[in-house]
Amino acid sequence: MSSPRWQEMHQALTAAGLIVQKSAENRIENLQSVVPLIEAANSSGVRLLNANSVEELLAITSHESEVQSDSVKPNSQTTLPKSENEGPIGRVIAPLQRPHLTPPRPRKPSGFSSEDFPLEASEVDSDIEIHFDITGKSSTEGRISDMQSCFRSRLSQIRDMMLSKGVLPRRPLANSDAWRNRRRHNSKDYEITIVGLASDVKWTRTGSLRFIVEDESSQIMCILKPPNDASPLHASLDGLMDDEIVGVSGWFLTGERDPIFFSRDIHKPPLGNHSKAQAGEEYAVSAAFLSDVHLGSKTFLAPQWAKMIDWFKNDPLARTVKYFVLSGDGVDGVGIYPGQERHLNIKDLFNQYGELARMLEEVPDWVDVVMLPGNHDAVRPAEPQPALDPEVQQDYSNTVFVGNPCDFSLHGVRVLSYHGKSIDDFVATLRSVTYSKPEMAMQAMLERRHLAPSWGGKTPLSPEPEDRLVIPEIPDIFVTGHVHGHFVGDHKGTLMVHSSTWQDQTDFQRMLGFQPKPCILTVVNLHTYASEAIHFA
Ligand SMILES: [Fe+2]
Ligand SMILES: [Fe+2]
Structure with a gap:
């Protein structure tokens, strides 16, 4: 049972937008006041307080009082130590200028709490269970009978859902x-x-x-x-x-x-209010979501990627990230559309994948990458798509390659990741769906219990005898990409994440007047489902 004094201190820290880990509790409780700590955290951009970061911040506060008592440099900035040319460690990713020392100001509460991260991600074993991935299991021969069988399977699966749930x-x-x-x-x-x-x-x-x-x-x-x-x-x-x-x-x-x-x-098929599974409290780690890196394109945002790597290496919040889910279009590919070559700065497909592998090597090794293909990747375009070729995979470490879509669990949290090519069909057909609101397409998929229903539209489909694009289980987290937007929100109990891209606006998007939302990493706590959208652009 914590003391009333600690509860008061904890409340003040939380109100200031800080996340307090258990390891920091004793040190903080011995302080006379938490105000200098909040000031130092704010000026350094630090959000997560653990034993180490508290010690460093307290060192700053004592240094500051020394400086002020000597009446030297009254306007000097005080932040955590950092190497040359780096920004402050913490939430402020860009611009790179050092922040000014400002009085503590309340930050928007993120929903993260001290009790949620008893361990760092590096101390937690991986727990990934794959429920569906077409890789190595495609059995279609592309005959009319396969297509009939696929449609029959769809009808029978979804009609059974309707009957069993009484809709x-x-x-x-x-x-x-x-x-x-x-x-x-x-x-x-x-x-x-x-x-x-x-x-x-x-x-x-x-x-x-x-x-x-x-x-x-x-x-x-x-x-x-x-x-x-x-x-x-x-x-x-x-x-x-x-x-x-x-x-x-x-x-x-x-x-x-x-x-x-x-x-x-x-x-419509049944879609009641879903009750999410939670990763056990002792495995309270986060998953980070991103898609559409489009490496090899001239519009790939390299400086912002470097900022994200810096964040992974230095921000305490990154130490809670156990999984990094990349939902397709990791590379821009070659020959995907006419005239693509003039938009590429890496014109060889294997070099694109090689460079992506090199860049992912920079992500700390406590993070496991889960990588799906998309419509720009070097696999068959017909969905469900298998995982990337083993020849490509051999350059990567700490990476689990899966097909698109993939239904998997992370510490018991059911994730349905789908690149999202069919969003093009939903935009073309439903009045409620636009490219600026991809979440409406995701909602429509859940409501239909199907990821890509339309045959002969913009989404190439493989007529598998059993239709595996049906959504048999309501996911806890449903994630897509493809249209280069960004969204995090709930629909009937499922957390929907539309992952951001790492590609700037393309000529084609400019012509259509479409403004992408690049360089936003979505981080979700798998125990509490609190989420953070971290902007690097
Ligand atoms: Fe894309
Ligand atoms: Fe795509």
């Missing part, structure tokens, strides 16, 4: 049975429900949505009018993705020459 108002009929009995099911009193893949989705001139629902037995043409109280995310206003699985309740309008199914309601 449908009644047991669905097979399309062929519904059609055979269409004259009976011709009014509100004889409403039925069908489930299938949506396709051929179009808006009519009167603002209704027309689409086909197809199951194993047949296709039925449906029409959906927006209800008066429809939210902008209702299918009738937002749209439907081709080949997503929907449940539809309604009846047949048989008076028409071609009977059509009047859809009173649309049912």
Whole structure:
């Protein structure tokens, strides 16, 4: 049980935005006041107080009082010692100028707490469990029968979820049975429900949505009018993705020459409020998320990468980072789009991967890298994509290579990492999704329990006999990249992270008026889910 005095001190430190580790408790409790410590931490940019950093900060405060008592350099700055040309250690990454000594000011509370980091990441063993990765398991031969099997598998998996979680108002009929009995099911009193893949989705001139629902037995043409109280995310206003699985309740309008199914309601797969698993308190480490490094491109931001490496080596918060998840497009690749060569400063693919390996070597060795491919990487573009080739992997250490997408756990925390190519299809189809709001596409994926539903769109898909782009388990953390934005937020209990890029605005993005959000490292505590977005640009 901690003393009231310690509780008061702890409260003051926390209010100032500082994270206090247990190892610092005794030393701090013996101080007369925490104010000089807060001043020194603020001026040095330090956020995490452990036994070492407290000693260093106290050395500063005593040095400062000596300096002031001698009436020398009253305006001198006081920060933790650092080598030449380096910025202050801590949260302020850029600009590189030394900060001025300022009175303590409250910082935005981050949610990190002293109890969350009993150990440094280097003291905790790795705990990575892979649940799904296509590497070495792709079994498609690219035949029509594989594609049929893939769609059947999707329908069966998602329909089973709908049935088991009771999201449908009644047991669905097979399309062929519904059609055979269409004259009976011709009014509100004889409403039925069908489930299938949506396709051929179009808006009519009167603002209704027309689409086909197809199951194993047949296709039925449906029409959906927006209800008066429809939210902008209702299918009738937002749209439907081709080949997503929907449940539809309604009846047949048989008076028409071609009977059509009047859809009173649309049912999505189940997505309740998810309760996140937590890494055990004793394994309270962090995972850092980044994507789209695009090494080899002329727009790769090398000076900012150096700042991040400096942060990894010097910031106490970095000592809590056990995992560094890179969600695809690690290199810019070669021949990805016409004329790419003029945008490359490393024109050889193996040299790009070699240089990325060299740069990742600079990340402290207590950090395990988890690396997925993306659409710029040297693997098949069709998703699910396998991990990078073993010939490429041999240059890397401390790196786990996985496919895209990959479903894995870190200390029991379930992470679904997907590069995010299908965001292009969601932007092209749903009214709620734009490139500046990739989180809306991520939300739409979770709501559909599928990462990339549309066949024949912008996302190349591999017709695996079992559709592994279905989201069978709701992840604790869902992470994507690809569109070079940044987002951290919760959706129905899942922490969604849209990882930032390390590539500056490209000519193509400038032409489209798209402003990327580069050089932001997202760090998530796997015990508390508190997160930090650290800006290096
Ligand atoms: Fe990218
Ligand atoms: Fe990409």
